[in-house]
Amino acid sequence: MKTTLRKAIHQMDVMMAPLILSAVKEQNALNTYLFHALFQDKAELAKNLCDPQQQVTVATFREFVAYHKSKGYTFVSPVDVLNGLLPDQRYIMLTFDDGYYNNLRALPILEEFNVPALFFISANHVYKNKAFWWDVAYREGKKAGMTDEAISSEKAHLLTLTDDAIDAHLIKKYGPECFTPVGETDRPLTPEELNKFAQHPLVHIGNHTCDHAVLPNYTAAGIKEQISKAQDILEDIVGYRPITVAYPCGEFNDTVLQVCQQEGIKLGITTHHAKNFSPQLYEPTNLLTLNRFTIWGNEDLIPQCDFYRSDYHMLDKMKGMLKKFKAKA
Ligand SMILES: [Zn+2]
Structure with missing residues (x-):
């Protein structure tokens, strides 16, 4: 299904969720x-x-x-x-x-x-007080002037690798200190805190x-x-x-x-x-x-909660129908 169509149907599902919840009892x-x-x-x-x-x-x-x-x-x-x-x-x-x-x-x-x-x-x-690689890729990428799209595509590539290969990639690019956390925003818990x-x-x-x-x-x-x-x-x-x-x-x-x-x-x-x-x-x-x-956090909270609670999602039904149709074809 095309992304724009999928997004439009999803938006409709989000809008309908409060109505569905008021009419049909939510499943346990x-x-x-x-x-x-x-x-x-x-x-x-x-x-x-x-x-x-x-x-x-x-x-x-x-x-x-x-x-x-x-x-x-x-x-x-x-x-x-x-x-x-x-x-x-x-x-x-x-x-x-x-x-x-x-x-x-x-x-x-x-x-x-x-x-x-x-x-x-x-x-x-936690054990090594090491920053998470996606934070390093984002922070250093931003500092280096990369666009959000470029950072996203680098992240998508890194997700296909082992941790050693990810570390090697980022250290080669940003130096050995890049995995040192910068503060309370990005650091992991210490062993004592945990x-x-x-x-x-x-x-x-x-x-x-x-x-x-x-x-x-x-x-x-x-x-x-x-x-x-x-x-x-x-x-x-x-x-x-x-x-x-x-x-x-x-x-x-x-x-x-x-x-x-x-x-x-x-x-x-x-x-x-x-x-x-x-x-x-x-x-x-x-x-x-x-x-x-x-x-x-960058979307309205209550519609998201209502959507997840609702048991009727048109998008799921359409995906199911599409699957059946493809299986028959
Ligand atoms: Zn995780």
Whole structure:
């Protein structure tokens, strides 16, 4: 389907969502949401110190939690999910990927609403106080006068590489110091901060590999190392071996799932935008490949939330019809 047409239908789905929600009861499910960096405000974003990613500020995150509280959602931890969810309730699980220091800004909000959250940590970034490569590519690219399009296409290329190859590319271009974080906006948590953070009863820590590895780019041995070593490092820092994983960039394959099972990981999460329905989510493969929605701070929040809650999306129906038509043709 052409991008412009797809965008137009999506816009229609977003506009229709509140009407659909008022007319049809929302299906019971577990909705999980992905956040990355949590920016203090728009002014921090404007400094171009790191990749703006989804541009979510503390205020947006608070509004997001308040919205779902007001809609009667039960906020759950991974332990609650594994203990079994009731089929007649609507659940939400909050997740943050990567291990940014700025994720500590979520804590007063989690406390205010008494809701848990799951933080997936790229272990070596914390261990070595190393900046994330996409922040380096963005910050240094901006300084060098690259356009946003040029930075995006460089990032798309780097996503196909292993962490070693990405590092080599950026160090060759910007020098060996480029992976030193520039401040509180881009730096990862320190091991001491993560240790303290993990002790909070509302905070759960999960595996996000050693080096933010896009796992299908690695050999079987490389996949094993990225997952198992991260378990070791995180156990050292937080005192337990994580039982959850978020696959960097949502990418996984059969080897990844096997290694996770061997490592005692019980719950895995992707970036596929969909609800998780019970009891199907408890099938072993599904529990290791849960779906997750993404929120954008540069778009209106409530229409996004309504859209994800709505169970009728014209775009999905049309894609389904197109698939059937192609299969017949
Ligand atoms: Zn990540």
